[in-house]
Amino acid sequence: MLKVQDLFKQYTSEDGTPGGGVLGASFDVADGELFTLLGPSGCGKTTTLRSIAGLEQPQGGLISLMDTVLYDAERRVNIPMYERDIGMVFQSYAIWPHMNVYENAAYPLKVAKGKRLSASERREKVRSVLALVGLExxxxxxxTQLSGGQQQRLALARALTxxxxxxxxxxxxxxxxxxxxxxMRxxxxRLQRETGVTAIYVTHDQSEALAISDRIAVMSDxxxxxxxNPKDIYERPTSEFVANFIGTTNLLRGVLNADIKAGNEAPVDTPLGKLxxxxTADVLATPTVGVVIRPENIIIAKIGDDKAAALPDTNRCDGTLLTETYLGEIVEYEVGVSDEIVLIRTKPTESLTPQDAVTLHFPTxxxxxxxxKSN
Amino acid sequence: MTTPNRSVNNGLFSGARLKNLFGISPIVVVLASILLVLIAPAVIFLFQSSLHETQFDGSFGAFTFQYYVDLLTSDQFLTNLINATIYAVGSAAVAISIGVLLAWIVERTNTPGGGWVLIISIISLGIPSVLYTISFLMLLGKVGPANEILMWITGAEDPLLNVYSLWGMIIIEGIEFAPLSYLLLSSVFRSNDASFEEASMMSGAGILQTFRNITLRLAQPAILALLILIFIRAFESFETPALVGLPGNVSVITTDIYESIDEVPANYGQAGAFSVVLLFIVGALLIWYNRLSRNAERFQTITGKGFRPRVMDLGKWRWLTGAILALLFMIIIGFPIGIVLWVSMVPYYDGVSLEALKLFTLDNYRTVFNSRSFHDSIGNTVIMGAAAASVVAPFTALCAWLTVRRYKGAWILDQLATSPLIFPAIVMGVAFLQVFLNLPFGLYGTLLSIILASMVRYLPYGMRYSYAGILQIHTELEEASSMSGARQTTTFLRIVMPLVAPAMVTCWLFVFLVSVKAVSIPILLAGPKSQVVAITLFDMWENGITNELAAMGVTWTGFMTIISLIFYMLAKRYGLSVR
Known part of the structure; x- marks a missing residue:
């Protein structure tokens, strides 16, 4: 469907130094998929989107939509944005204040080449799209008399007409x-599913990305x-960056003595002992490998309890409960183990109090x- | 997410399919060429004329530095330079004193009647400068009411005031610039957080102490910048020095320029040398001004979160400030308009008296309305103003759009279109006079020549309005059109033009108003068949046809005030500044 290959576009700031952009991105989006570009500001996600739209001219790479090459640096192809078969919803909505709701939504059908319709067909089409977004x-x-949410719907309708x-x-x-x-999320x-339109969604909000996407591309620098897919990104991050950016995580610095291939298990020396x-990715022997585990995946038990006795012996360490924060549906514990502080989240069923001696288990x-960072 | 140097990727204007010059869009090249063709010859001919002997037919003779040598070795030039400086400093001081007082009363206190001050701004934009200066000559002249009242008070036999002097020039020019000074200062005072003043009052300071120590001090950078701005404007002004200074034998540089050209045979070389010197002085001052006004703006943005533009309660003192307000209103607008109305309705002007009331007549208006030259002059003026405005408004809109959207090379358009700002109007007149004298198109003396010079002169003003208008259009409004499948031209016509239309109408009206007001350019360029209202008024005064002048002035000012009012309403509605 959409193919983006080695997309490159670097900005130079006023003083001539490189100032962000996208430095070689490749991905494919399948028909009917909702694909999200996620990353902190300045990571290149907006540049990627604008390059696909044609609002920016990339400096290298290839973009094609179905059978049409939109941009190809090598063959010097650059289809102007107004000839690309792409609709776009802008951050500011960009609803034209000098046109009413109908005129805004009908505009693409008046100006886009090959999409022009007769007046009655146009009226019919615009009505049905406005009905779809609830603006009939x-x-x-x-x-100018629309609320923020209504402007948002109109911007969507205009992109879909x-x-x-x-x-x-x-x-x-x-x-x-x-x-x-x-x-609106x-x-x-729902609208994307109903219309079956292939969509690329740009956001810096990870929870939004997890909730809405079929697949996510996490970008950085x-x-x-x-x-x-959202589950993989959350549960099987392949780099510290992704693990940190999505959700909360515990990060330990470890030492790895051998080269390990993705999908295998191997021991790593950490400040909490050998784990x-x-x-999830190939890692070469290094003194600074990152060991991450989500707070909700660590099992905590009071030393001397039955639960503690039932825990496996491997990937275990003992520490002291420092704080307990009650958050309603969950409870957060901070546990001091040697010089490290480990964050743990559980359902509020444990009966632990600060200064308790506790034992922790890290499921492999x-x-x-x-x-x-991976690439 | 903002990124530095985001360039536009566009089809048509970047000439994606055309061979283009270093990636600069053809449209930018075309517009820049037009600007160069308009501006460059004037600059070149101006310098040339000052460096070549003047021939009788106006063409260039042998190369010479004589004009500059004459100028720099003459005592008269030094005297006039000092005159001009005193005159400009004095005018700025008068204008700013009135401006500060007005702006403080209206913006920072609960004095009643503040809304009426807007009328000052509206009328002052409509009234021709010549007429305004003349009205003060009528008020302060030998037979004017000011001298009569003074003679009555002191019992003196002869008039005490001689308005045809340096101080007369200072007072008149100062009052003429008071509305501008008020307008700029009111925006400064308005943006001050009231809590600064309240904190001072809570520390035990009185109203005057607070005004002196807090309000004025906060506005100080802006006042300094304004001082220089009015200094420049007065330094390069022509109307007041010509009408007030020359009869009293007080010359400044602008009147020297005028006299060099007015004498027979015209000494274009000398006028050129004067002009070049004036150009450099004004240029240097403008650079200084730009630096200061940038600082002033930085200083202005000190308002924090709890911003409340509240005013100070003066208690019963507000009736005093109300009286001051009324007095200033009368001085700036009431008396000048009043005297012109009076003069327009009496058969001959011999001061204001009860006996004269019996002579009231509309004959002057009848004479003026039936005069062909009056009709011609009004027709010419309207054509001139409308033509200049109709070119400047869309042209600067396109330049501003290309500049704001960062089309490659478009910064040149901005620079070129604002460059005429350093030309004092009279210098612009001299420069274009040289162009028209030396070009074989027979443009000299035609209305078209005045239109061309006015167009160039007011390009920077048009640019300022267009730029502000375009800045208000969010880029995504245009990108959304492109993403709807519209080509760049369609986007410009269907999205940019409708959105920028209010700014363009406002720009049109402003350029129209300022171009028909001015004297300096047409006085050098107009021929017998291209008289405009400002010149007609000027000539009538010189020839002593005072009463018909007043009738014509009242009629014209009424007409222009209506246009000015429309301009103010539009500008306010669309949030554009009205400087």
Whole structure:
């Protein structure tokens, strides 16, 4: 469907030094998929999106949509943005204030080459799309009288009226307040499923990305760190960066004495002792391998309890409970083990109090040994 | 997410399919060429004329430095330079004193009647400078009410004030610049957080102490910048020195330029040398001003979170400030307009008296309305202003759009279009006079020549409005159009133009108003068939046709005030500044 290969676009800042961009990104998006570009600001996700749209001209690489090459640095192909079969929803919505709701949504059908319709067909089409996003009662309303959420829907309708081959969404929810954001999030997903349109979604909000996407590409400093479905990205990160960026995690510095291939298990020396870890990517022998484990995957028990006695002997260490933070559905513990502090989350069923001597178990399948950044 | 130097990827204007010059869009090259063709010849001919002997027919003779040598070795030049400096400093001081007082009363206190001050701004943009200066000559002249009142108070036999002097020039020019000074200072005072003043009052300071120690001190950088701005404007002004200074034998550089050209035979070389010197002085001052005003703006943004533009309660003192407000209103607008109205309705002007009331007549208006030359002059002026504005508004809109959207090389357009700012109007007149005298197109003396020079002169003003208008359009509004499948031209016509239209209309009105107000350019360029209102008024005054002048002035000012009012309403509605 969409193919992006070795996409390169580097900015230079005013003083001539390199100033971010995308430094070689490759990915494929399948038909009907909702694909998310996720990363902190300045990671190159917006540049990637704008390059696909044609709003930026890349300096290298290849972009093709279905059978059409949109950009190819080698063959010097660069289809102008207005000839690309792509609809886009902007961060600011970009609803034209001098047009009403209908005119905004109908605009692509008036100007896009090969999408022009007769007046009656156009009216029919715009009505059905506005109905789809729930704006059918606002057709004649001046666009300046719409609320933020309605503008968002109209921006979506405008991008969909021409039935584009690809829909781009540039942080579309970032201007909405928290409650509306969650509501629009599920609605976006529903609309995407209903229309079956292939979509690329850009966000810096990891929970939004996990909730909405079929697949996620996590980006950092112009490079794609990992591509996978939300479950993989969360549970099987292949780099420290991804593990840290998505959710909360414990990170230990370890020493690895042998080269280990992805999918294997091997022991790593950590400040908590030797831990048997799972490898999600190939890692070479290094004195600074990262060992990560999510707080909810560590098993905690009071020394002397039955539960403690039942824990396996491997991947065990003892420490002191430092703090307990009650958060309602879960409880957070900080446990001091030698000089490290380990964060643990459990359901509030344990009866532990600070200063208790506790023992911790790190299940091997969820204790991951990772390099800092993968590519 | 913002990234530095985000360039646009566009189809048509970048000439994706055309061979282009270093990636610069053809449209930028075309616009830059037009600007160069308009501006460069004026600059070149101006310098040339000052370096070549003047021939009788106006063409260039042998190369010479004589004009500069004459100028720098003459005592008169030094005297005039000192005159000009005193005049400019004095005018700035008067304008700023009135401006500070007005702005403080209106913006920072609960004095009643502050809203009326807007009328000052509206009328002052509509009234021709010549007429405004003349109205003060009527007020302060030998037979004017000011002298009569003074003679009545002191019992003196002869008039005490001689307005045709340096101080007369200072007072008149200072009052003329007071509205501008008020306008700029009011925006400074308005953006001050009231809590700064409240904190001072809570520390035990009185209203005047607070005004002196807090309000004025906070506005100090802005006031300094404004001082230089008005200094420059007065230094390069022509109307007041010509009408007030020359009859009293007080010359400044701008009147020297005018006299070099007005004498027979015209000494273009000398005028050129004066102009070049004035150009460099003003250029240097402008650089200084730009630096200061940038600082002033930095200083202005000190307002924090709890910003409340609240005003100070003056208690019963507000009636005093109200009276001051009324007095200033009368001085700036009431008396000048009043005297012109009076003069327009009497058969001859011999001061303001009850006896004269019996002579009231509309004959002057009848004479003026039936005069062909009046019709011609009004027609010419409207054509001139409308033509200049109609070119400047869309042209600068396109330049500003290309600049704001960072088309490659478009910064040149911005630089070129704002460059005429360093030309004092009279210098611009001299420069274009040289162009038209030396070009074989027969443009000399035509209305078209005035239009061309005015266009160039007011390009920077147009640029300022267009730029502000374009800045308000979010880039994504245009990108959304491209992503809808619209080509760049479609986007420009269907999205950019409608969105920038209010700014363009405002820009049009402003350029129209300032170009029809001015004297300096047409006085050097106009021929017998291309008279404009400002010149007609100027000539009528020189020839002593005072009453008909007043009738014509009242009519014209009424017309222009309506246009000015429309301009203010539009500018306010679309959030554009009205400087």
């Amino acid at each position: 009662d606002y057709i004649e309303r001046p666009s 021409r039935e584009p081959g690809l829909l781009l969404l540039d942080e579309p929810l970032s201007n909405l307040d928290a409650q509306l954001r969650e509501q 599920s609605e976006l997903k 112009g490079l794609i760190m990992q591509i996978g 048997l870890c799972t490898f 399948s969820q204790t991951l040994a990772l390099i800092e």
